[in-house]
Amino acid sequence: xxxxxxxxxxxxxxxxxxxxxxxxxxxxxxxxxxxxxxxxxxxxxxxxxxxxxxxxxxxxxxxxxxxxxxxxxxxxxxxxxxxxxxxxxxxxxxxxxxxxxxxxxxxxxxxxxxxx
Amino acid sequence: xxxxxxxxxxxxxxxxxxxxxxxxxxxxxxxxxxxxxxxxxxxxxxxxxxxxxxxxxxxxxxxxxxxxxxxxxxxxxxxxxxxxxxxxxxxxxxxxxxxxxxxxxxxxxxxxx
Numbered sequence: 001x002x003x004x005x006x007x008x009x010x011x012x013x014x015x016x017x018x019x020x021x022x023x024x025x026x027x028x029x030x031x032x033x034x035x036x037x038x039x040x041x042x043x044x045x046x047x048x049x050x051x052x053x054x055x056x057x058x059x060x061x062x063x064x065x066x067x068x069x070x071x072x073x074x075x076x077x078x079x080x081x082x083x084x085x086x087x088x089x090x091x092x093x094x095x096x097x098x099x100x101x102x103x104x105x106x107x108x109x110x111x112x113x114x115x116x
Numbered sequence: 117x118x119x120x121x122x123x124x125x126x127x128x129x130x131x132x133x134x135x136x137x138x139x140x141x142x143x144x145x146x147x148x149x150x151x152x153x154x155x156x157x158x159x160x161x162x163x164x165x166x167x168x169x170x171x172x173x174x175x176x177x178x179x180x181x182x183x184x185x186x187x188x189x190x191x192x193x194x195x196x197x198x199x200x201x202x203x204x205x206x207x208x209x210x211x212x213x214x215x216x217x218x219x220x221x222x223x224x225x226x227x228x229x
Binding site: 004031033035037042043044045048055056058059089091093104105106107108109110 | 150154157159160162165217218219220222
């Protein structure tokens with residue numbers, strides 16, 4: 001059973017460009033979470049999605065960031081008009097369906113975004 | 117979610133047990149204790165979780181005090197590959213916060229030969 005997959009693993013963008021980060025959850029998982037880890041800082045929750053629904057986006061920056069998890073295909077974290085402060089590691093996690101604990105989250109290897 | 121307090125760093129000799137403490141004195145009855153670790157900027161790895169009973173799996177044991185105000189993660193035979201940042205997370209089940217994990221600073225565990 002393949003784990004959570006993220007691509008690309010490394011992404012370089014120039015200021016003002018768009019960044020698209022993809023996350024394929026584990027097989028059978030329908031919940032996806034995105035976290036960001038800035039250099040020398042801890043992991044911060046960004047957004048929680050289920051298929052075609054955003055459940056909690058309390059950690060998403062108000063502008064330039066968006067996330068989706070379509071009925072088919074991977075979850076996408078999109079950053080428009082990137083700035084140097086967006087340089088970070090972005091981790092995706094997934095968990096199985098259902099509302100009963102434990103909905104253990106399993107993390108992918110991350111995408112390292114570098115903004116020049 | 118309840119706040120957790122962990123030591124900033126700990127050392128352990130290879131082959132010995134590593135005991136990582138976590139204080140969560142404000143934990144409430146429907147909050148679980150989760151442990152994750154992050155090895156050198158890799159994605160966090162789930163280790164174990166518990167509510168009030170002690171738990172054991174192939175990776176570790178989790179000891180939760182009777183009053184649930186603290187817990188200890190035990191790696192029974194630490195290896196060099198266990199060197200990582202270990203996060204203790206207390207997570208509410210239910211309500212609007214049941215999705216996210218709130219990571220603190222964690223404990224940097226260094227296993228030395």
